Amino acid sequence: MDYFHYKNNELYCEETRVADLAAQYGTPLWIYSKRTLLHHLNQIQQAFAAVEPVICYSVKANSNLGILKVMNDAGSSFDVVSGGELYRVKQAGADTSKVVFAGVGKTDEEIRFALENNVLMFNVESEAELDAIANVAQSLGKVGPVALRLNPDIDAKTHAKTTTGKKGNKFGMDIERAEQLAEKVLADKRLSLRGIHMHLGSPILTTEPYAQAVVKAAEVVAKFRARGHDTRWINLGGGFGINYRKQEALPASAYASVIVPTVQKAECRLALEPGRFIVGNSGILVSQVIFTKREGGKLFVIQDAAMNDLVRPAMYDAFHRIWPVNATVPPPEDYEVEIAGCEPTDVVGPICESGDYLAKGRSLPPMQRGDLMCTFSAGAYGMAMSSNYNSRPKACEVLVDGTSHRLVRRRETYEDLVAHEVL
Numbered sequence: 001m002d003y004f005h006y007k008n009n010e011l012y013c014e015e016t017r018v019a020d021l022a023a024q025y026g027t028p029l030w031i032y033s034k035r036t037l038l039h040h041l042n043q044i045q046q047a048f049a050a051v052e053p054v055i056c057y058s059v060k061a062n063s064n065l066g067i068l069k070v071m072n073d074a075g076s077s078f079d080v081v082s083g084g085e086l087y088r089v090k091q092a093g094a095d096t097s098k099v100v101f102a103g104v105g106k107t108d109e110e111i112r113f114a115l116e117n118n119v120l121m122f123n124v125e126s127e128a129e130l131d132a133i134a135n136v137a138q139s140l141g142k143v144g145p146v147a148l149r150l151n152p153d154i155d156a157k158t159h160a161k162t163t164t165g166k167k168g169n170k171f172g173m174d175i176e177r178a179e180q181l182a183e184k185v186l187a188d189k190r191l192s193l194r195g196i197h198m199h200l201g202s203p204i205l206t207t208e209p210y211a212q213a214v215v216k217a218a219e220v221v222a223k224f225r226a227r228g229h230d231t232r233w234i235n236l237g238g239g240f241g242i243n244y245r246k247q248e249a250l251p252a253s254a255y256a257s258v259i260v261p262t263v264q265k266a267e268c269r270l271a272l273e274p275g276r277f278i279v280g281n282s283g284i285l286v287s288q289v290i291f292t293k294r295e296g297g298k299l300f301v302i303q304d305a306a307m308n309d310l311v312r313p314a315m316y317d318a319f320h321r322i323w324p325v326n327a328t329v330p331p332p333e334d335y336e337v338e339i340a341g342c343e344p345t346d347v348v349g350p351i352c353e354s355g356d357y358l359a360k361g362r363s364l365p366p367m368q369r370g371d372l373m374c375t376f377s378a379g380a381y382g383m384a385m386s387s388n389y390n391s392r393p394k395a396c397e398v399l400v401d402g403t404s405h406r407l408v409r410r411r412e413t414y415e416d417l418v419a420h421e422v423l
């Protein structure tokens, strides 16, 4: 669920008219709903309350400081995957002692930065990384807190580019290696084994992969404890699915019902790293139609948002709901069915690539030059993955709170485009 809705044939974000924001800030424009962000965070906090989890919002889903601040103020912690993301959460005022640091390729500089900021734990993905953390920790006179990232070989049935918990991808380690490395940690005073980490992939719209994963994690924790480790944490990563196509997301309580009992029985602390679930349905991308054209038997709507703004359709074959901002009929509940008055339309951007589209063959009402349109469920991996490809300045971002709103990133200018280059 989210707080974007149509009233009198016009799209609103909470109590704010989307067309007013587009008039004020121009397009393409990212709009985020604070109420939707908090709704999703609260859902997770409440669903898992019985085990007092540490919720580490996954910064890579959307790293805007305005969003990080909302998360921080609401009691969320953070999952970072780079030194840059750690810098961001510090800027947002985060308590870094609750931050977890993930990623297969942490550099010594990033490890040092994280240790200096006393992060809760590193999610360690290889023996070489363990050695690097031990060495840097030693040079700082500290102990490196680690969780071993297991590759549980669970098929989470996501897109090939976003599945991470299957044997053969670059993430994590198998259970045998985790056991070997645990022995190594036990013998090394520069390291302490805090727990087990897994991240299965994304988005996951069933509970089964989590049910399997938490049982595996609990088994491994029990083994480690028997060997004398003070292993307290199970971190199950992120990946909870959202509503892209229709009302298809599970409530957080569904995931909690398969995870919480096992965590309780294992007498562990739980960490989670939700990104998409919190921010995905909280953001939209508003664009304006530049031209329409019919060619080769197709109708094209060419609008001013492109793959440099939202790359998910091109990169993951992702489906995003799209609908005019001003519409006499509300968007369909289900896009699988034929919609009266609509015509199959390719929604494309101005970039010189055939991969530059937001939707193909989508049933849409007639659109005209100047019309505003909305791409929904774009809050996660939207702006965060945007680029300046084709020398397009990045769009601006606005955070709405009821009837008020605030610019949380200004639109880039042509000067910004060349600011770091040297003639």
Ligand SMILES: *Cc1c(COP(=O)(O)O)cnc(C)c1O
Residues within 6 Å of the ligand: 058, 060, 061, 079, 102, 103, 199, 201, 202, 203, 237, 238, 239, 240, 273, 274, 275, 276, 277, 380
């Ligand atoms: C990307 C990622 C997440 C967040 O995934 P979502 O699908 O956005 O919830 C969490 N943990 C790790 C390690 C990740 O790489």
